[in-house]
Amino acid sequence: MDSEEQMPPVVRWRVECLGGPWWDGLPCVRFVDLAETQSLYDLHEGIQAAIAFDGEYPFYFFRAEAPEGPREMVPETFSPHPVREEVDDDAYETIGAFASVPPADGGERLFYVFLGAGGDWFFEVSAAEPGPVPRMPGAFYPETVESLSIGPDPMQYGHDLDDFAEAEEDLLPAPPDGPGEDAGAPPPDGDYGDGEDEEDGW
Numbered sequence: 001m002d003s004e005e006q007m008p009p010v011v012r013w014r015v016e017c018l019g020g021p022w023w024d025g026l027p028c029v030r031f032v033d034l035a036e037t038q039s040l041y042d043l044h045e046g047i048q049a050a051i052a053f054d055g056e057y058p059f060y061f062f063r064a065e066a067p068e069g070p071r072e073m074v075p076e077t078f079s080p081h082p083v084r085e086e087v088d089d090d091a092y093e094t095i096g097a098f099a100s101v102p103p104a105d106g107g108e109r110l111f112y113v114f115l116g117a118g119g120d121w122f123f124e125v126s127a128a129e130p131g132p133v134p135r136m137p138g139a140f141y142p143e144t145v146e147s148l149s150i151g152p153d154p155m156q157y158g159h160d161l162d163d164f165a166e167a168e169e170d171l172l173p174a175p176p177d178g179p180g181e182d183a184g185a186p187p188p189d190g191d192y193g194d195g196e197d198e199e200d201g202w
Contacts, residue, residue: 008037010131011098013125015047015112018067021119022158029150031128033136033143039101040074040092046142047112047123052153058087058115061100063108067122072108074100084115087093101127116156 010033017028030050034043040061048055060082061074075091102108114121136143162172 007135008035010034010135011036012128012133012145013043013046013097014128015050016124017051017154018122020109020121021116022155023121024155027151028154029148031145031148033133033139033141033145034097036098036132038097038141040095040097041089042142043097044089044092044112044126046144047125048114049120049142050144050149051156053114053116053121053156057117058084058089060087060089060113060115061092061125062113063100063102063103064111065107065109067111067124074110078087087115098127100141101125118158123156134135 013032015030015032017023028051031046032043032046032050034046044059045055047053060078062078062080063072063074064070071078075095079086079089101110112123112125113119114123114125
């Protein structure tokens with residue numbers, strides 16, 4: 001096994017929630033340590049753990065001066081405003097996280113978008129320290145630095161299950177036009193499909 005001196009340096013990331021479907025506006029800032037050689041997929045997993053989300057939905061990264069401004073997608077082949085079905089987030093397994101950070105003096109920032117059940121969650125991601133931070137003994141990276149966390153975790157599915165149920169209801173297809181038949185009601189005239197009337201059946 002490699003000694004600690006041979007292991008890659010550790011970079012500390014600052015992750016700030018900018019908004020989402022059930023965000024209550026309270027500050028939410030997390031710090032995630034990541035080995036310098038780890039990927040954007042590893043960073044995604046670190047962010048999900050830091051905010052207590054379940055990681056069930058796709059995600060993507062982009063660079064821009066502001067979230068609503070023109071985007072430079074990471075990777076460049078992604079659509080600037082991808083929908084959930086278009087995102088192949090496995091691509092991030094081979095894209096280095098540290099190499100994806102825009103230069104500090106360039107004006108652009110790195111954003112992470114999680115395509116959750118009720119809508120898109122936006123986070124700004126930046127290197128929190130100019131250089132590597134000490135490696136924590138026995139730590140398995142990515143690692144959340146709990147002592148630096150600011151604010152409560154955002155609520156991925158709303159403050160209770162009613163919020164999530166309403167969002168899921170909005171995604172259901174509309175009922176067919178017209179009165180329709182109640183699927184649970186017995187057929188008319190006691191016909192149970194065996195050719196006999198109810199009184200002659202059972």
